Amino acid sequence: MPADRDAPLVYVALGDSTVEGVGASSPEASYVGRLHARLRAVYPNARLVNLGVAGATSADVLAGQLERAIALGPHLATLSIGPNDVTGRVTLETFERNVGAMLGRLARETRAVLVVNLLPDLAVTPRFRASAARDLVGRRTVEFNGALGRAARALGVEPVDLYGPSREELPRRPELVWSDGYHPSDAGYARWAELLWTGVAPRIAAR
Template sequence: MNGDPPAALSPQAGYLADVTQPHGYTVLSLGDSTGVGVGAESGGGYPQRLLRRLAGVHPGARLVMLAQSGATTADVLEAQLPRAKRSPADLVLLGIGINDVGLQLPEESFSFNLEQIAVGLAAVRAPVVISNIPDLALAPVAQRLDRAHYEKRIQLYNTHIEATAARHHFAHVDMFAASRRLFGTPGLFCADGFHPSAAGYDAWADAMWPTVRQIAAGAAAAATGTR
């Protein structure tokens, strides 16, 4: 509960580890259902898939999963960020905004919450990789919506994500552009037509991996004193 330390998922055994114990390279994941992996038949969301790749750079790397299905920026600010501040971390993954868009929350609230999250993450003292919102207007479920309006709103929110990333020197991954490049690829969505499938999360991790790998490799080089 509120006083408990966060738990971390071991990439080797898939168990919950006590983050108060000595640790290796630790990744914090903040966000929504895409962090949790809703829709995937197996393998989890993009953080779990990135973690398996990170094991090649940092053996024993582990994941502290703070993301929650259905979360908005307000939920990250109120529930996830306080736990993040209590956890050791070497890298933070932040993917949020999909539910803010879907619930049509005010743009001003989204921008304010995101800025407060970014300010709070300074206390974690770890590099942050933030991804913007994919073009969900291309999702099968969006066929019954006004796609042009939905897409315009996503782009507006993404403007705030990109500006926040620039202000706080976060690494930014353009999932909006990546999703457009993948449009028409079969099998990327699960049966609900909204959440990614296992293949969709693989594609998501593919888009994020170059940025994550660069940060992780830099940390590994610093730890060994190499360049």
């Protein structure tokens, strides 16, 4: 990211409903909005372009968000994707291929710092905790996190772990989940932003 703290900076967020901010009381309360606020504390001229769409799968991001993200020439790009692939009929191989294609193009065609998060443990959310699908969703979450990790590390990007903290915290902190029993609440998004900032902050210091 720019050494000049007064330089214009473009932050592009790609992904699904968590990127769009479903469950947040305002765009500023989403994790993307919170990351933007943290960025602006360092880069006052940082601009956010949020491409997130509720319900998006990895294929949707690849087809509908990636080209625009590249065209914007971002300095920072975050990608949060996977739950709709996990709960849908998307194969692990297709998901890994899609994520690899997205990250590969962002790495080759932009100079963006890339930040990717592992999925939280969907099986411990109220929506799935007592569901017959719990074990399947839990198993697929682990498998898809493996795919995310492989795709990211192949490009030298260490994914931010939301899985471990979610397993530990969600069962004892119900306030982290929105009223739908699935998406993060304002408090949940604040925690996401705190964790994801660990993937951004070192890159500010390094440039």
